[in-house]
Amino acid sequence: MNLTLKIWRQKDAQSQGKIVDYPISGVEGDMSFLEMLDVLNEELITKGEEPVVFDHDCREGICGACSLQINGEPHGPDRLVTTCQLHMRKFNDGDTIYIEPFRAKAFPVVKDLMVDRSAFDRIQHAGGYISVNTSGNTIDANAIPVNKDDADDAFAAATCIGCGACVAACKNASAMLFTSAKVSQFALLPQGQVEATDRVLAMVNQMDEEGFGNCTNTGACEIECPKGISLENIARMNREYLKASLKG
Secondary structure, X not given: OOEEEEEEEOOOOOOOOEEEEEEEOOOOOOOEHHHHHHHHHHHHHHOOOOOOOOOOOOOOOOOOOOOOEEOOEEOOOOOOOOHHHOEHHHOOOOOEEEXXXXXXXXXXXXXXXXXXXXXXXXXXXXXXXXXXXXXXXXXXXXXXXXXXXXXXXXXXXXXXXXXXXXXXXXOOOEOHHXXXXXXXXXXXXXXXXXXXXXXXHHHHHHHHHOOOEOOOOOOHHHHHOOOOOOOHHHHXXXXXXXXXXXXX
16 A cells, blocks of 8 residues: 555654654555554665654553554544554555644653653552552452452453543543543452542542543543443542542
8 A cells, every 4th residue: 555644743842743744655454553654664764864753562452552643533443452453454545644642731742653641650659559468467359259240340440551542532631531440440349448538539639630631421532442441430430539529
């Protein structure tokens, strides 16, 4: 395939960016989107030009690093896949593809297509954990009965990889789906009950401090999420937050 790539180039967070056109040929349908960008960068390096910076790590849909806005959609036109799992057969010969970084105040551009998503880490650090006694009289986790439906829902919430597609898809740049998945992961399990009140208050407050917008129930976050995280988690977090606020 022969394609025209319109790629956002930006030196750093303080610099003004712009779209730059890059024609590319010989793209095969079995290539992943990132492999196609690798080919482009090889061509640019050969020409003595600066390669396009983009984030990636596992390239197996696990780490969430490969977060790109492709033709206006987080992770591109496919569903339930990350950018590294998106294959070029989803595009046609002669297509023009716009490739941009995720746009959100809380995700400042590092360079080109790479953004700083450490805001998610700080939300997680605020309360996305449980305190476990690891000395003396420890208890086997498997000895604690857990309702299967709760266990299944907790596992589904835990599949969130923190890629940021929910933020990029939201017109308000809200992080409610991410935060609610991290809250739900523990709210549904007995191990998470001890710190439940402090957890939801701390994580929601940190989310607000990071500058993410409010949720207005558009639902784009769930549609664009590569792991299919459900909006039910947002409803659950709202209930947890209300209970915690009343206790306070």
